[in-house]
Amino acid sequence: MPDFLTALNPGWLLILAGIVAIFLPMRRLRQGITIAAPLIGIAMLALADQNVNHLTASVMGLDMILYRVDGLSFVFGIAFLLAALLNAIYAWHTDNRLQDGMALAYAGAAIAAAFSGDLMTLFIFWEITAVTSVFMVLAAGTRASYFASMRYLGIQVLSGVLLLAGAAYVYNNTGSLSMKAFVSLSEPGALLIFIALGIKAAFPFMHNWLQDSYPKASVVGAVVLSAFTTKLAVYAFIRLFPGQDALIWIGAVMTVFPVFFAVIENDLRKVLAYSLNNQVGFMICAIGLGTAGVGNALALNGATAHAFVHIIYKGLLFMSMGAVLYRTGTTKASELGGLYRSMPWTALFCIIGAMSISAFPLFSGFVAKSLTMSAVSHEGLTIVWLMLLFASAGVMEHSGIKIPYFSFFGHDSGLRVKEAPFNMLLAMGMGAFICIAVGIPALIPGLGYEWLYNLLPYREEAMNYQPFTFDHILTQLQLLVLATFAFVLLKRFGVYPPEKPGTILDTDWLYRKIGFGMAQWAGTVWGKVGPAMTAVFFGLTGQAYDRIEAAFSPRGELARGGLTGAMAVWTAALLGLVLLLAFITVG
Amino acid sequence: MSNDTPETRDTTGRFLKRAAEKAHDLHTVSDEGVHPMAKILFGWTEAKHIGAIMFWGLGLLGAFLIVLDLFVNRHDYFTFANSTGFYGLYGFAAFTFVVLMGWPLGNLLRRGENYYGDAGGPPADVDPDRPQGPADVHPTYEGDE
Numbered sequence: 001m002p003d004f005l006t007a008l009n010p011g012w013l014l015i016l017a018g019i020v021a022i023f024l025p026m027r028r029l030r031q032g033i034t035i036a037a038p039l040i041g042i043a044m045l046a047l048a049d050q051n052v053n054h055l056t057a058s059v060m061g062l063d064m065i066l067y068r069v070d071g072l073s074f075v076f077g078i079a080f081l082l083a084a085l086l087n088a089i090y091a092w093h094t095d096n097r098l099q100d101g102m103a104l105a106y107a108g109a110a111i112a113a114a115f116s117g118d119l120m121t122l123f124i125f126w127e128i129t130a131v132t133s134v135f136m137v138l139a140a141g142t143r144a145s146y147f148a149s150m151r152y153l154g155i156q157v158l159s160g161v162l163l164l165a166g167a168a169y170v171y172n173n174t175g176s177l178s179m180k181a182f183v184s185l186s187e188p189g190a191l192l193i194f195i196a197l198g199i200k201a202a203f204p205f206m207h208n209w210l211q212d213s214y215p216k217a218s219v220v221g222a223v224v225l226s227a228f229t230t231k232l233a234v235y236a237f238i239r240l241f242p243g244q245d246a247l248i249w250i251g252a253v254m255t256v257f258p259v260f261f262a263v264i265e266n267d268l269r270k271v272l273a274y275s276l277n278n279q280v281g282f283m284i285c286a287i288g289l290g291t292a293g294v295g296n297a298l299a300l301n302g303a304t305a306h307a308f309v310h311i312i313y314k315g316l317l318f319m320s321m322g323a324v325l326y327r328t329g330t331t332k333a334s335e336l337g338g339l340y341r342s343m344p345w346t347a348l349f350c351i352i353g354a355m356s357i358s359a360f361p362l363f364s365g366f367v368a369k370s371l372t373m374s375a376v377s378h379e380g381l382t383i384v385w386l387m388l389l390f391a392s393a394g395v396m397e398h399s400g401i402k403i404p405y406f407s408f409f410g411h412d413s414g415l416r417v418k419e420a421p422f423n424m425l426l427a428m429g430m431g432a433f434i435c436i437a438v439g440i441p442a443l444i445p446g447l448g449y450e451w452l453y454n455l456l457p458y459r460e461e462a463m464n465y466q467p468f469t470f471d472h473i474l475t476q477l478q479l480l481v482l483a484t485f486a487f488v489l490l491k492r493f494g495v496y497p498p499e500k501p502g503t504i505l506d507t508d509w510l511y512r513k514i515g516f517g518m519a520q521w522a523g524t525v526w527g528k529v530g531p532a533m534t535a536v537f538f539g540l541t542g543q544a545y546d547r548i549e550a551a552f553s554p555r556g557e558l559a560r561g562g563l564t565g566a567m568a569v570w571t572a573a574l575l576g577l578v579l580l581l582a583f584i585t586v587g
Numbered sequence: 588m589s590n591d592t593p594e595t596r597d598t599t600g601r602f603l604k605r606a607a608e609k610a611h612d613l614h615t616v617s618d619e620g621v622h623p624m625a626k627i628l629f630g631w632t633e634a635k636h637i638g639a640i641m642f643w644g645l646g647l648l649g650a651f652l653i654v655l656d657l658f659v660n661r662h663d664y665f666t667f668a669n670s671t672g673f674y675g676l677y678g679f680a681a682f683t684f685v686v687l688m689g690w691p692l693g694n695l696l697r698r699g700e701n702y703y704g705d706a707g708g709p710p711a712d713v714d715p716d717r718p719q720g721p722a723d724v725h726p727t728y729e730g731d732e
């Protein structure tokens with residue numbers, strides 16, 4: 001490969017192609033570019049040497065590593081590129097220059113960030129993902145989506161600002177911006193970066209930007225959004241905070257609490273957003289485990305493998321709900337049901353995604369989640385392990401059963417629509433293929449789950465791990481079959497809560513009601529206090545002016561008759577003072 | 588498609604034509620709006636007593652998996668997880684707990700759909716030919732006074 005091509009970060013290629021696409025009115029040509037760019041990116045990445053700095057630059061004394069590939073970033077790069085490819089196919093039926101271009105640039109920014117070798121480059125692409133991704137929400141064109149996008153942008157930029165502040169602090173202390181793992185959070189720079197990453201990974205209490213914006217995005221936009229931002233944060237956590245104890249508990253809490261929200265949520269795209277939270281929790285928990293030895297390799301492999309398969313199956317689930325939204329105009333569970341009659345292929349692909357995320361054996365979630373669960377039990381963390389197992393049953397509830405059941409089966413809504421457009425089915429079919437292809441045993445060595453394990457950063461440890469043991473399969477089937485049986489039982493006895501339309505309160509209530517209310521109150525108060533303060537100010541300055549005028553103006557006190565005398569006395573006094581000062585200082 | 592192929596045509600041609608017709612039928616939606624693949628893939632969900640079949644089928648399968656556990660010497664890291672049927676019972680309990688918590692949590696946290704202002708309908712890129720619901724006459728939007 002020529003030198004300039006080996007030095008080109010595939011992410012940059014996508015960003016450049018995205019910028020071109022924004023200005024390209026020829027629809028099919030533009031869409032051809034959005035499909036070709038990820039394909040070329042995959043080829044470039046496959047040919048790139050690993051653990052070499054392909055492109056460095058020195059800007060204002062900062063040594064920046066703009067393109068570096070290693071075992072970890074390679075997996076995320078491939079997953080992001082595959083997601084970009086599927087998204088482009090999924091968007092084939094649309095004609096929206098801004099959305100096409102921004103989606104590609106957003107993917108490119110996430111890829112470029114994953115291949116950056118220092119904190120400053122990471123920050124730059126971190127911010128580009130924020131700015132490009134907001135167009136996915138804006139593309140929906142509703143006023144609610146506009147307000148959501150502004151909240152989204154604010155929070156994403158806040159994350160970037162914290163990252164920059166942390167990087168500046170680290171640079172000041174150590175003189176280096178390299179992407180080394182931080183040892184402790186007691187250093188303020190590390191803590192700032194930790195919070196910045198935590199916002200993007202949607203940590204508990206920082207998570208609501210996700211459930212607020214993703215369900216309000218356009219049909220295509222939500223699919224695009226689901227792949228990149230949170231997984232980029234997961235990548236950065238693996239890079240910067242492996243083995244950070246706090247992550248174990250944060251991750252465990254993250255897996256559990258969204259489960260309860262997902263049960264009562266009516267909007268199925270919002271259910272998927274909560275499910276995304278829960279899945280990222282598994283990865284975060286695994287990253288916290290990576291301390292040393294076998295546990296480290298198992299856990300970090302688990303987080304990486306989980307991120308890869310999650311990008312594909314969560315994309316697939318968002319695609320299937322997008323197809324439903326496209327044809328019916330809604331994803332509210334209370335208005336859907338029985339759609340398998342009109343959209344059987346979409347239903348089939350949705351079920352494959354649902355079985356993957358629930359980690360059924362022979363589907364991709366199983367081979368990834370087994371690594372994490374084994375690592376947790378290996379470390380002997382009983383409560384965390386029980387929490388993750390609880391969350392696994394929860395995933396079965398909201399993503400495994402609720403999503404397909406309430407949209408495609410259950411009570412027949414009477415909606416008779418067309419099957420999804422062919423390009424959507426093709427993208428879903430490709431996603432479903434990957435879900436099964438990496439989930440099956442390696443019938444041919446190197447394929448099946450071994451293909452995925454071969455990519456993982458700790459390759460040897462991964463290849464020594466056996467996901468398809470009788471124990472694993474039996475225990476996982478027990479969990480899932482009896483959870484499904486619980487569903488059928490609860491349905492049969494009529495104690496399953498009915499799907500009701502409504503808004504579920506979450507932590508965003510704090511800023512959308514309390515915060516907004518306080519801002520309104522502050523506005524009202526200012527509206528009254530402001531003029532009052534202005535009046536006081538003008539009153540005081542007016543009085544002062546009047547006094548000054550009374551003394552110094554041509555009609556004032558000092559201009560009156562006794563001026564000459566008074567002036568002579570004042571001048572003589574001042575002269576005396578100056579002479580006295582001069583005498584003292586010189587003497 | 589009518590079958591007006593002359594009888595003189597050779598059999599391979601007829602075979603291809605039949606295959607094409609078959610393929611055509613497989614993506615032609617019936618008058619009731621039902622996709623032909625729906626019958627093939629999910630026709631079984633309309634079987635009589637499907638609820639009872641699923642209930643007893645899953646119950647028996649679950650029981651079988653637990654009984655199977657009796658004959659397997661599993662080696663989990665946690666001793667309690669090695670007890671027979673632990674995963675099944677835990678999964679059942681966790682699922683039931685989550686679903687039943689939906690009742691109190693729903694009462695506690697569910698507000699009206701327009702709590703934060705009207706959501707403003709579906710996004711702009713939905714199918715223009717989708718079935719239309721009754722139009723919202725006076726929508727109020729989030730952020731409006």
